[in-house]
Amino acid sequence: xxxxxxxxxxxxxxxxxxxxKRRVNLMLTPxxxxxxDAIAEKMRLTRSEVLERLIRTECLNEDLLKEISxxxxx
Numbered sequence: 448x449x450x451x452x453x454x455x456x457x458x459x460x461x462x463x464x465x466x467x468k469r470r471v472n473l474m475l476t477p478x479x480x481x482x483x484d485a486i487a488e489k490m491r492l493t494r495s496e497v498l499e500r501l502i503r504t505e506c507l508n509e510d511l512l513k514e515i516s517x518x519x520x521x
Contacts, residue, residue, distance in 0.1 A: 449494050464499065468499075
């Protein structure tokens, strides 16, 4: 096996959010992937569930995203 660490499969119950999930593709920086993976491993969740929980919280709002913009030009 290559040197890539694989996360354990800690899937949540189907329909845990009361709706079906749909497959999407995202592009993240290696740093972002490492952070999501670390949280997922620690909490025994999938990457998908970590992102789902974050998105469903008040942490994700337009004003906050403007404050933490990754744009270097500002």
